[in-house]
Amino acid sequence: MTTVNAKRVEVLIVGGGFGGMYATFKFREMGYKIQSFEAGGGLGGVWYWNRYPGARVDLPSIDYSFSFSSEIEQEWTWSEQFAAQPELLEYINFVAKRLDLNKHFQFNTRIEHAQWDEGRKLWSLKTDKGEMWEAPYCIMATGPLSVPKDPEIEGLQRFKGALYRAARWPHEPVSFEGKRVGVIGTGSTGIQIVQEVGKTAGELFVFQRTPSFTMPMRNVPLEPDYVAEVKRHYAGIRNAARNSAVGGTRPQSTRGFFTVTPDQRKTLLEDAWKNGGLAMLGTFSDLLVNEEANEHVAEFVRGKISEVVKDPVTAEKLKPRGYPIFARRPCLDSSYYETFNQSNVHLVDLYEQPILEITEKGVRTGKGEYPLDILILATGYDGLTGALTAFDVVGRNGRTVNQKWKDGASTYLGIMMEGFPNLFMTTGPTGPAALANIIRISENDVDWIAELMVHMEKTGQAVADVTPEAERAWMDIVGNLAKHSLLLKAKTWYLGANVKDKPLGLTLFTGGFHKYREYCEAAKQDGYKKAISFVSGHVGRAV
Ligand SMILES: Cc1cc2nc3c(=O)[nH]c(=O)nc-3n(C[C@H](O)[C@H](O)[C@H](O)COP(=O)(O)OP(=O)(O)OC[C@H]3O[C@@H](n4cnc5c(N)ncnc54)[C@H](O)[C@@H]3O)c2cc1C
Numbered sequence: 001m002t003t004v005n006a007k008r009v010e011v012l013i014v015g016g017g018f019g020g021m022y023a024t025f026k027f028r029e030m031g032y033k034i035q036s037f038e039a040g041g042g043l044g045g046v047w048y049w050n051r052y053p054g055a056r057v058d059l060p061s062i063d064y065s066f067s068f069s070s071e072i073e074q075e076w077t078w079s080e081q082f083a084a085q086p087e088l089l090e091y092i093n094f095v096a097k098r099l100d101l102n103k104h105f106q107f108n109t110r111i112e113h114a115q116w117d118e119g120r121k122l123w124s125l126k127t128d129k130g131e132m133w134e135a136p137y138c139i140m141a142t143g144p145l146s147v148p149k150d151p152e153i154e155g156l157q158r159f160k161g162a163l164y165r166a167a168r169w170p171h172e173p174v175s176f177e178g179k180r181v182g183v184i185g186t187g188s189t190g191i192q193i194v195q196e197v198g199k200t201a202g203e204l205f206v207f208q209r210t211p212s213f214t215m216p217m218r219n220v221p222l223e224p225d226y227v228a229e230v231k232r233h234y235a236g237i238r239n240a241a242r243n244s245a246v247g248g249t250r251p252q253s254t255r256g257f258f259t260v261t262p263d264q265r266k267t268l269l270e271d272a273w274k275n276g277g278l279a280m281l282g283t284f285s286d287l288l289v290n291e292e293a294n295e296h297v298a299e300f301v302r303g304k305i306s307e308v309v310k311d312p313v314t315a316e317k318l319k320p321r322g323y324p325i326f327a328r329r330p331c332l333d334s335s336y337y338e339t340f341n342q343s344n345v346h347l348v349d350l351y352e353q354p355i356l357e358i359t360e361k362g363v364r365t366g367k368g369e370y371p372l373d374i375l376i377l378a379t380g381y382d383g384l385t386g387a388l389t390a391f392d393v394v395g396r397n398g399r400t401v402n403q404k405w406k407d408g409a410s411t412y413l414g415i416m417m418e419g420f421p422n423l424f425m426t427t428g429p430t431g432p433a434a435l436a437n438i439i440r441i442s443e444n445d446v447d448w449i450a451e452l453m454v455h456m457e458k459t460g461q462a463v464a465d466v467t468p469e470a471e472r473a474w475m476d477i478v479g480n481l482a483k484h485s486l487l488l489k490a491k492t493w494y495l496g497a498n499v500k501d502k503p504l505g506l507t508l509f510t511g512g513f514h515k516y517r518e519y520c521e522a523a524k525q526d527g528y529k530k531a532i533s534f535v536s537g538h539v540g541r542a543v
Pocket of ligand 1: 015017018019020037039046047048056058109111143387391426436437438439
């Protein structure tokens with residue numbers, strides 16, 4: 001890769017979601033010369049791209065927000081317990097303005113190539129505009145869910161109606177009034193879309209292959225008194241979040257399912273259902289490891305589906321079977337199952353009638369053609385690894401990330417990769433991403449990277465690479481924990497099962513955010529000696 005006319009800074013940051021925003025702020029405040037890039041037209045990452053109707057976060061807003069600035073905590077006021085996408089984007093833009101972040105970003109700019117130059121101890125990035133940038137450090141805040149995946153269905157390009165992808169939703173409002181609308185995909189996104197679009201569509205056809213378990217969100221507006229209380233106690237709230245398995249304030253019981261009587265279990269599950277959110281997951285300690293306990297809870301939720309959905313045939317089809325509850329990302333809804341009681345909403349069971357092709361007019365299944373005006377794809381992502389395998393990231397000895405991960409992702413703490421010195425990820429694969437609050441993970445990861453860089457500066461090190469032993473040890477920890485997890489028992493993006501030819505395996509740390517932080521801390525204790533091999537020399541800052 002030619003580096004003639006390359007522009008030079010000290011830290012290059014790719015991605016403008018929560019991770020990239022915090023990295024940009026942090027390294028600027030540390031005095032580094034930075035340049036950040038974002039493929040989208042503005043900040044926000046997931047919340048910039050996903051403007052589909054009904055998009056909403058499934059963690060309480062007070063958790064799903066930055067914790068690094070107590071001023072911002074005091075200045076920003078959430079209006080709902082679970083914020084909708086427009087409010088999340090407003091928050092993101094508020095933070096960006098408050099911290100003057102936009103000026104560091106090149107928007108509408110995709111990084112197409114990244115290469116380590118061993119001789120010059122630099123990363124070189126090439127943008128899709130043909131510009132070259134160089135820096136000793138590179139932060140990939142490219143997101144665990146930023147590469148949307150179209151379904152592998154013949155004829156998608158033939159469709160003459162309006163085709164919308166949830167993850168690339170237009171910035172203008174879309175009207176469904178009186179239209180025949182189809183939605184493919186019934187994960188979190190599909191569920192949010194269906195319950196919203198069902199309100200106005202003339203006819204809505206929900207093409208369902210694998211039903212998801214969804215539980216009531218029970219979203220509420222936040223009362224001023226409560227907000228004031230939260231603001232007085234943010235420090236404690238954040239502290240609790242950092243020391244919890246989920247990186248948030250959701251209670252996690254230590255009570256095993258079978259330690260209480262059937263009546264008590266029923267009461268606890270009813271309470272969780274009534275309280276809403278992901279309360280049910282935290283009601284017992286063993287739902288992700290004890291298959292029998294898990295099945296009891298799954299059956300409880302299936303029972304709720306029957307209580308809500310009037311047509312027993314539709315209710316049966318909506319009931320997830322064959323995989324443990326919570327092994328796919330648990331979904332939250334406000335009226336998903338109720339939507340199927342409307343006469344304009346139709347469930348199309350793809351086990352009974354698989355989609356054969358997309359035609360000019362709509363979707364053709366084994367039972368016939370469904371003519372549509374609008375087709376919406378909510379078909380997920382090349383999760384966790386997709387963003388860093390979408391282009392060539394070339395490390396030591398010309399080895400790419402694609403080559404390194406050909407049998408599955410391998411990292412150290414989800415932050416570094418052996419053979420890719422001075423390259424760091426936020427919420428990378430084999431970290432706790434997706435199983436804990438990603439904003440807490442991003443902050444943890446950026447702080448960890450920053451501390452390492454300070455250490456390098458103090459000790460005169462130019463290059464940091466993970467040792468093969470440290471990476472192997474981390475992967476053993478991740479692998480051994482995964483063996484006990486029911487997450488292995490569902491075909492999900494957690495495992496890479498939704499992407500053809502992707503190596504299968506659980507690329508998530510399942511030990512909980514608090515434990516993850518302990519491993520991150522432990523790495524530092526002996527001056528990183530066990531984990532990292534350094535090359536001394538000229539350090540990043542003095543360009
Ligand atoms: C629809 C949806 C709903 C979600 N809801 C929740 C939720 O309720 N709770 C929760 O905890 N998490 C949720 N998530 C997970 C979400 O990924 C994280 O919460 C968080 O937003 C991730 O932030 P990030 O900065 O790591 O990544 P992102 O927000 O994905 O940002 C990464 C950015 O990097 C950019 N990028 C990637 N590659 C390149 C490149 N080569 N060049 C330039 N730019 C690049 C992308 O355009 C993207 O904007 C959801 C994800 C999706 C997709």
